Amino acid sequence: MPQRRAVTSRSQEPRQRFAEEVRRLRERSGASLRQLAEQLGWDCSTLGKLERGQSLGSPEIARALDDYYGTPGLLLALWELAVADPTQFKERYRRYMVLEAEAVSLWHYAVSNLPGVLQTPEYASELLAAGGLTGDELEAQVEARMGRRGLLLGENAPQFRSIISEAVLGTPLSDSEEWHAQLRHLLDTARRANITIQVLQLSAGLHGLSNTNTMFLRSAAGQTVAWIETGYSGELVQDAADVEQLQLRYDLMRDLALSPSASRTFIERMLKEAS
Incomplete structure (x- = not known):
């Protein structure tokens, strides 16, 4: 031929x-x-x-x-x-990116660091550099992460909820001014109608997602999938029974978190203490 x-x-x-x-x-x-x-x-x-x-x-x-x-x-x-x-990208993450772009609602739990869609460029840069990225590759990854923030800002932006562990907020950036800017960005973002931010205090104790960063994505057709990750790898969970179990853990953990209003007050207090 x-x-x-x-x-x-x-x-x-x-x-x-x-x-x-x-x-x-x-x-x-x-x-x-x-x-x-x-x-x-x-x-x-x-x-x-x-x-x-x-x-x-x-x-x-x-x-x-x-x-x-x-x-x-x-x-x-x-x-x-x-x-x-x-x-x-690895196959599972490519699929996740497509599902994220199509989602009508997303809900998330941050156990170790802020979700990319809530990060400032400085936070993203320090976090990715800590993972070993340098030079042009680091710059490109920060740029891509900042591009993904647009997901939450458009006219038809999906509903987004992030429950953030107190441990995340207790781990500042090396530059205090950049850390203040990140906390202010969280407060500004939480004022958007489609975004809800809650803080899970350490005093809430153990729960079913204690060591797992988790993102749930629901499509217009009503299907929900989950993305779970550690600092080294991520996995797309699509089996309905497994997703349901993760959702149950998430719902139980959400009951332990501060209300959105109390969470804003908590972050404002942290900002004052960090100043």
């Missing part, structure tokens, strides 16, 4: 093809990167990294670009192909 030839001169590598299309559409529109950033409300450097293939960004960026260029679903489809590229 003769070898297939590429129909176009564009890259057949998913990540590079996504970058090429993002750049081609902008150049065809006649907009500069700065003009595009101002129109969309995204950081100019983020859009530049997409075009250079240094970052995949998030599904929210892909959707925003599709809306801007009038190419419904094109860039989002290319983004999904790039994410699905086996050289980019």
Whole structure:
């Protein structure tokens, strides 16, 4: 059988093809990167990294670009192909990212560190650096994590609840000003109608998720899956019986947490004490 030839001169590598299309559409529109950033409300450097293939960004960026260029679903489809590229992410995490982008509600428990969607760039950078990332790889991962924050900020953003262990809030950043900024960011984020933040005090005692960072994602069809992780690995849980057991543990733990109002007061007190 003769070898297939590429129909176009564009890259057949998913990540590079996504970058090429993002750049081609902008150049065809006649907009500069700065003009595009101002129109969309995204950081100019983020859009530049997409075009250079240094970052995949998030599904929210892909959707925003599709809306801007009038190419419904094109860039989002290319983004999904790039994410699905086996050289980019492990299979289970690729599936999780797609489910996260489609979720209508998410609820989370943070046992060791803040969830990525609530982190400031400085928090993300110090956390990822502690895990061994450096240089361009560290910068790209921080950029990607900041892109995922857009998941909670759009007009049709999903409902999100995060229960945060007191131990997380008791582990500050090395720079006190950056830590203050992170705590203020939590308070600001908690004021959004679609976001609920609760604190689980250490005095609440043991519970069924004591050592497991957990995220539940519910789709528009009503299906719920869970993502559980440690500092070394993550696992997507899709079996209905297993998810139900995790949900039961989560519900019992939520009963032990402070109310959203009391949680804001708790974080405000920590901010004052840290100042």
